[in-house]
Every structure is written in C-alpha cells, then in structure tokens.
Amino acid sequence: MMRNREIQVLLIILTSICLTSTVLAIFFFSLPVALYIFLTKTIFVIVFFYFTKWRYREIEKLSNYLRKITNGDYNLDIRDNVEGELSILKNDIYKVTLMLSEQSSYLQQDKVRLTNAISDISHQLKTPLTSMMVMADLLSHPNLDVAKRKEFTHNIQAQLERIEWLVTSLLKLAKIDADIVQFKKDSVPANVLVQKALQSVLIPMDIKQVSLKVSGDDDVSFLVDLNWTSEALINILKNCIEHTGEGGSISISFVENTLYTELKIQDSGKGILKEDLPYIFKRFYKGKNAGEESVGIGLALSYSIIKSQQGDIEVKSEIGVGTTFLIKFYKQII
Known part of the structure; x- marks a missing residue:
C-alpha cells in the first residue's frame, strides 16, 4: 500500500x-x-x-x-x-x-460442433472422392471399352453432383446457424408454396409412378419466406419419394386456424423405425431404412429452416404404412 x-x-x-x-x-x-x-x-x-x-x-x-x-x-x-x-x-x-x-462455454460448444461437423463432412466426402479417383484411374486405361468409359463418366458426374449438393446444403446450414440469413415474412398462398416445391420433384415422382394428391382451401396462406420454405419442403418430399415404392402415393394438405397454418405431407412408403424417429432431423443421421445415397443432411436443413421461422415440425410413422410430416407455422411467437 x-x-x-x-x-x-x-x-x-x-x-x-x-x-x-x-x-x-x-x-x-x-x-x-x-x-x-x-x-x-x-x-x-x-x-x-x-x-x-x-x-x-x-x-x-x-x-x-x-x-x-x-x-x-x-x-x-x-x-x-x-x-x-x-x-x-x-x-x-x-x-x-x-x-x-457463459460465453466461454458457448465458444467451447461451438468448437466441439465445428470439430464434429468437419469430421462428418470429411467422412461424407471421402467415399465419393475415393470412388472418383478409382474411376478416373480406370478411365486413363487405353484399352477400356466405350461402354465402361461412358458408365464411369456418368458415375463421376453423379458423384460430383452429390458433392455439390452436400457442400451447398452445408453452406446454407452454416448461414442459418450463424444467424445471418434474413428470412422474409411474406403472406404466401399455400397453393403457390406447394407448387413451387413440387416443381423439383415431379420427374422422380413420375419415374416411380407415385401418385399425388393436394387438398386445401385456396385462401390458406403462410407467413414465411417463399424460397427458403419451398427448399425445406423439397427436401421433405425427396425423403418421401425415396422411401415410397413404385406405384405408391403422396398426399399434401393444408389447413389454417387462428393460431397457426398447418401443412401435412404423407406418403405410403415403408415407414421409419421407431428407434430412428427421435433422430431423423439430426445432421448426418442415417436411419436403418435409409438408402445408400442418403447423406443425412436434407431433413436437418428442412428442420433448421422451419424452426428459424417460428415454425414447428414433427413426424409420425408406422412401418409398412407410411410416414407423415406435420409442419406448423405460428402466426405469432408462442
């Protein structure tokens, strides 16, 4: 002193x-x-x-x-x-x-999430990259016949498209996580939203001969960002098509009340196992019934988009009967 x-x-x-x-x-x-x-x-x-x-x-x-x-x-x-x-x-x-x-704890959690995300991304990219390297090596062989050359070229193109989709989806998720996406709040008619989402999945539905039924009043509307929300619906519809066999069906309905507007997407697919239901919106989670090409990022992206707009999504499923996605967009924050 x-x-x-x-x-x-x-x-x-x-x-x-x-x-x-x-x-x-x-x-x-x-x-x-x-x-x-x-x-x-x-x-x-x-x-x-x-x-x-x-x-x-x-x-x-x-x-x-x-x-x-x-x-x-x-x-x-x-x-x-x-x-x-x-x-x-x-x-x-x-x-x-x-x-x-608290800030130190959040930063530590962010580091853990980043580490896990990098690990998951590396794992997802490793398989297609290895496959393309093998096929590229085979393509360099002078005695490779034309049919095989076309097949390998097609496979490489498919793998590149898969990588592009994965990277794009991850970038979108990163933007949503960082809270830098400015979601618009427009009054979007339900028919407009559904039709915009369906444009990207009509061809795969036609290939598998999956029937479609859309029902709901014309005056039903959502207070959402049209482009982002349609992307969320596209990923959900792709999931439904993937798990629905040839000749199956998908139905889309929407209703509105004083609290929220609800959109229901239902398929007649093979369903989701009970033990997988709590985790299907987790990133990179692949259920036991998931296809070989599944990455486990589409539903996670849909979940983030819907939640970021004061929405809610839940799923109900029964093996052999089908799966139902219930999406609610609240008219005010509850």
Missing part, C-alpha cells in the same frame, strides 16, 4: 496537520490541550491508515480475482451482500464473470 504515491502524500499532509495543530495548541492554549489534540489526531491517522489498508487489501483481492479470470478460472464467487461501493463493484465483477463464463 505504501508504494502508492497518493497514500504517501496523504500521510505527509495528515502528519503535517497533526504537528501543526499541536504546536499551535501549545502556543495559544496549554500543554495538556496540545497533548490531547496530538493524541486525537494520532488516533485518527492510525484509524484512517488501517481502514485504507483494508480497502487496498480488498482491491488487491479483486485484482487477483481478475487475473484468475483472464486465466480461465470462472469458479470463484466474490459476491458481497453488504451495502457500499466496494460491494457493488464485487457484485458487478461477478456478473461480468458469469457472462464471460
């Missing part, structure tokens, strides 16, 4: 005042009065000295506490319920500590 210049100056001033008042008391009054003044002033200086020493000791504790915080130790508790500016300072520092602790 004595290293502080302000304390040194203050002690010199107090000592000077004490000595000066004592000398003046001897001169104008008597020796006993001067002695009394001297003792009183001395006690005052001593009390002030120890009180200041205590305050500086508390400040030193706070400094040590802050140093520990900078080293990542957020477990200390310095809250003080006593009145006073020092107690208020302790409580404020503790609040900042809690905030820093």
Whole structure:
C-alpha cells in the first residue's frame, strides 16, 4: 500500500496537520490541550491508515480475482451482500464473470460442433472422392471399352453432383446457424408454396409412378419466406419419394386456424423405425431404412429452416404404412 504515491502524500499532509495543530495548541492554549489534540489526531491517522489498508487489501483481492479470470478460472464467487461501493463493484465483477463464463462455454460448444461437423463432412466426402479417383484411374486405361468409359463418366458426374449438393446444403446450414440469413415474412398462398416445391420433384415422382394428391382451401396462406420454405419442403418430399415404392402415393394438405397454418405431407412408403424417429432431423443421421445415397443432411436443413421461422415440425410413422410430416407455422411467437 505504501508504494502508492497518493497514500504517501496523504500521510505527509495528515502528519503535517497533526504537528501543526499541536504546536499551535501549545502556543495559544496549554500543554495538556496540545497533548490531547496530538493524541486525537494520532488516533485518527492510525484509524484512517488501517481502514485504507483494508480497502487496498480488498482491491488487491479483486485484482487477483481478475487475473484468475483472464486465466480461465470462472469458479470463484466474490459476491458481497453488504451495502457500499466496494460491494457493488464485487457484485458487478461477478456478473461480468458469469457472462464471460457463459460465453466461454458457448465458444467451447461451438468448437466441439465445428470439430464434429468437419469430421462428418470429411467422412461424407471421402467415399465419393475415393470412388472418383478409382474411376478416373480406370478411365486413363487405353484399352477400356466405350461402354465402361461412358458408365464411369456418368458415375463421376453423379458423384460430383452429390458433392455439390452436400457442400451447398452445408453452406446454407452454416448461414442459418450463424444467424445471418434474413428470412422474409411474406403472406404466401399455400397453393403457390406447394407448387413451387413440387416443381423439383415431379420427374422422380413420375419415374416411380407415385401418385399425388393436394387438398386445401385456396385462401390458406403462410407467413414465411417463399424460397427458403419451398427448399425445406423439397427436401421433405425427396425423403418421401425415396422411401415410397413404385406405384405408391403422396398426399399434401393444408389447413389454417387462428393460431397457426398447418401443412401435412404423407406418403405410403415403408415407414421409419421407431428407434430412428427421435433422430431423423439430426445432421448426418442415417436411419436403418435409409438408402445408400442418403447423406443425412436434407431433413436437418428442412428442420433448421422451419424452426428459424417460428415454425414447428414433427413426424409420425408406422412401418409398412407410411410416414407423415406435420409442419406448423405460428402466426405469432408462442
């Protein structure tokens, strides 16, 4: 404490005042009065000295506490319920500590998620890249017949399209996670939304001869971003088509009430196993009935898009009967 210049100056001033008042008391009054003044002033200086020493000791504790915080130790508790500016300072520092602790925890979670995502992406890209490398090596063989050359070329193109879709979907998910996507809130007629989504899946439906039924009132509308929401529906419809056999059916219906607008997509496919249902919206999760080409990213993207627009999605399924996706967009945040 004595290293502080302000304390040194203050002690010199107090000592000077004490000595000066004592000398003046001897001169104008008597020796006993001067002695009394001297003792009183001395006690005052001593009390002030120890009180200041205590305050500086508390400040030193706070400094040590802050140093520990900078080293990542957020477990200390310095809250003080006593009145006073020092107690208020302790409580404020503790609040900042809690905030820093939460931020550190979030950053750690983000690092874990990033590590897992990179690992998953590497795993997903490894298979098609290895396949393309093998086929490219075979294509360089001069004696390869034309039919095989066409087959390998077609397979490489298919793998490249798969990689492009995967990377694009992951970039979209990353933007949604980073909260940098600005979703519009337009009143979109249900028929317009459904027809826009169906445009991308009509050909695969026709190839598998899957019948389609769309029902709902013309005045039903959604308060959503048309482009992003149609992409969410496309991924759900692709999933339904993938799990529906030839000659199956898909039905789409929509209703509206005072709380929300609901869209129901139902297929007559093979269904989803009960143990897979809680995880089908997890990234890179592939159920036991998933196809070989499935990556496990489409439904996760749909889930993120819908949730980011104050929506909700749930799935019901029965093996051998089919799967139903229920999508609700609430008219206000609940």
